[in-house]
Amino acid sequence: MFKILSRTWRGANADNAGLVAAGVSYYAFLAMVPLLAVSVLVYGLVATPDIVARDIAAIGRALPPSAAALVGDQLQSVTEAKDDAKGLGLLIAFGLSLFGARNAARGVISGLNVVFNAEENRGFFKSNAIALAVTLGGVFALGLAGTAISLTAALPGEAAPVASFALMFLAGMIGAGFLYRVAPNRPDPPWGAVLPGAALFSIVWVGATALFSRYVANFGDYNATYGSLGAVVILLTWFYLSAYVLLLGGEFVQAREERN
Numbered sequence: 001m002f003k004i005l006s007r008t009w010r011g012a013n014a015d016n017a018g019l020v021a022a023g024v025s026y027y028a029f030l031a032m033v034p035l036l037a038v039s040v041l042v043y044g045l046v047a048t049p050d051i052v053a054r055d056i057a058a059i060g061r062a063l064p065p066s067a068a069a070l071v072g073d074q075l076q077s078v079t080e081a082k083d084d085a086k087g088l089g090l091l092i093a094f095g096l097s098l099f100g101a102r103n104a105a106r107g108v109i110s111g112l113n114v115v116f117n118a119e120e121n122r123g124f125f126k127s128n129a130i131a132l133a134v135t136l137g138g139v140f141a142l143g144l145a146g147t148a149i150s151l152t153a154a155l156p157g158e159a160a161p162v163a164s165f166a167l168m169f170l171a172g173m174i175g176a177g178f179l180y181r182v183a184p185n186r187p188d189p190p191w192g193a194v195l196p197g198a199a200l201f202s203i204v205w206v207g208a209t210a211l212f213s214r215y216v217a218n219f220g221d222y223n224a225t226y227g228s229l230g231a232v233v234i235l236l237t238w239f240y241l242s243a244y245v246l247l248l249g250g251e252f253v254q255a256r257e258e259r260n
Contacts, residue, residue: 007255008248015114017247024107024247025239031104031138032239105134109183111243115250116184130182137178165206172202176246180253194253201249208241 012018109131113120120127177198181188216234 004252004255004259007258008251011115011251011255012248015247015251017115017244017251020111020114021240021244021247024104024111024243025236027104027107028239028243029236031102031135032235102128102131102135105131105138108134108179108243108246111247112179112183112250113185115247116186116254118185120185122185134179134183137175165210168209169202169206172205173198176201176249179246180250184250189253189257193257196256197249197251197253200252201245204248205242205245208245209238212238212241 106127109127110120112118122130173195175198177191177194180194180197181191
C-alpha cells in the first residue's frame with residue numbers, strides 16, 4: 001500500500017495536479033454559480049420559509065461558514081421573490097448554465113485525461129455527449145444534496161452533522177467512481193478497479209472539507225483580507241481542494257493499475 005501511495009504522490013507531482021486542479025476549479029466555479037442558481041430557483045418554487053431556515057442551518061454544518069452563508073443568502077432571497085420573477089430567473093439561469101457547465105465538464109475530463117495518460121481524440125458528438133453526461137451527473141448530485149440536506153436537518157442533536165458527512169462520503173464515492181470510469185478517453189474499467197480510488201477521494205474530501213470549515217470558522221479571517229469577496233474566495237478554495245483530491249484519487253487508480 002505504501003508503494004502505491006508513494007507512486008500516487010509522484011504521479012500527481014509529475015502531472016502537475018495542482019495546476020490542473022486550479023483550472024478545473026475555475027471552470028467548476030463558473031458553472032457552479034448558474035447551476036446553483038437553477039437548483040435554488042427550482043427549490044424556491046416549492047420550499048416554504050420554514051424549510052429554508054432549516055436547510056440553511058444544515059448547509060452551515062456541511063460547508064465552510066462564509067460559503068454556506070453565500071448559498072444560504074441565495075436560498076433566502078429566492079424564496080422571498082415573487083412567483084413571476086422566479087420563473088424568469090429560472091429561464092435565464094438555465095440558459096447561462098449551459099455554457100459554463102459544459103466548460104466545467106470539459107475541465108474535469110481534460111484533467112482526468114492527464115491523470116490517466118489518455119489523449120482526447122473522441123469525436124465532436126461523443127465528447128459533447130460525455131460532457132453532457134458529466135453535467136447532468138452534477139445537476140443530479142446537486143438535487144440529491146438538496147434532498148439530503150432537507151432530510152438530515154430534521155435529525156436531533158449531533159445526528160444531523162454525522163448524517164450529513166456520511167451522505168457526503170457516499171455521494172462523493174459514487175460520483176468519483178462514475179467520473180473515473182467515463183471521463184477519461186480509455187476503455188471503461190470495471191467498478192472494482194475504480195472504487196478504491198473513489199473511496200480514497202471521498203475519505204480525504206470529507207475530511208478536508210471538515211478541517212477547512214473548522215479552519216475558516218476559527219482561524220481564517222478571509223473577509224478581513226478580501227472584504228466582500230471573502231465568501232467567493234473561500235468557495236473557490238474549496239473547489240480547488242475538491243478538484244485536487246479528485247485528481248489524486250485518479251492517480252491512485254492509475255497507480256494500482258500500473259502495479260497490476
